Amino acid sequence: MGRQQPIELFMPPNMLKAKVGGSGGLDMAAIKRAESAMNGLKSTFSDMAGDAVTALVAAQKAYAAKADPASRGGLLRAAHDIKGLAGTFDFPLMGRVAGSLSRLVGEAPADKLLPVKLVEAHIAAVQAIHRKSITGMDDRVTLALLAELEAQVGAALKA
Numbered sequence: 001m002g003r004q005q006p007i008e009l010f011m012p013p014n015m016l017k018a019k020v021g022g023s024g025g026l027d028m029a030a031i032k033r034a035e036s037a038m039n040g041l042k043s044t045f046s047d048m049a050g051d052a053v054t055a056l057v058a059a060q061k062a063y064a065a066k067a068d069p070a071s072r073g074g075l076l077r078a079a080h081d082i083k084g085l086a087g088t089f090d091f092p093l094m095g096r097v098a099g100s101l102s103r104l105v106g107e108a109p110a111d112k113l114l115p116v117k118l119v120e121a122h123i124a125a126v127q128a129i130h131r132k133s134i135t136g137m138d139d140r141v142t143l144a145l146l147a148e149l150e151a152q153v154g155a156a157l158k159a
Helices: 015-020 028-065 069-089 092-107 116-131 140-158
Strands: none
Touching: 028 069, 028 116, 069 092, 069 116, 092 116, 092 140, 116 140
């Protein structure tokens, strides 16, 4: 057996740590400032959610007036926007209802009209959640309604 070279360990410099700065610990003051800013915005969340609901209703009316790819795309975007923003707005159940509507609009064949009553039921549920300010995940009536909406979407997509 030949002569073995000694093992040499090389530790590359941590450039990210150098750029971020020093210890890498959490800046609690920055976290407190962020929490304070979010609490200040919470008062506007309901208004922002209301604007999103208004956009969803307008998109549904546009689709009802003329069921074409453009209006269907608008309905999908409005539902998807609510789905994505509902957690920020502190309306998680609204997000689930909008997610169910997004699934219906997005997965139904493009050449098939959407079930009008099912779309309207989703819109009404979103409006009710906003109007009643249901922000928790434990509202039994809303959860039962959501389960039925999701079941109906599943059935509509299989048909």
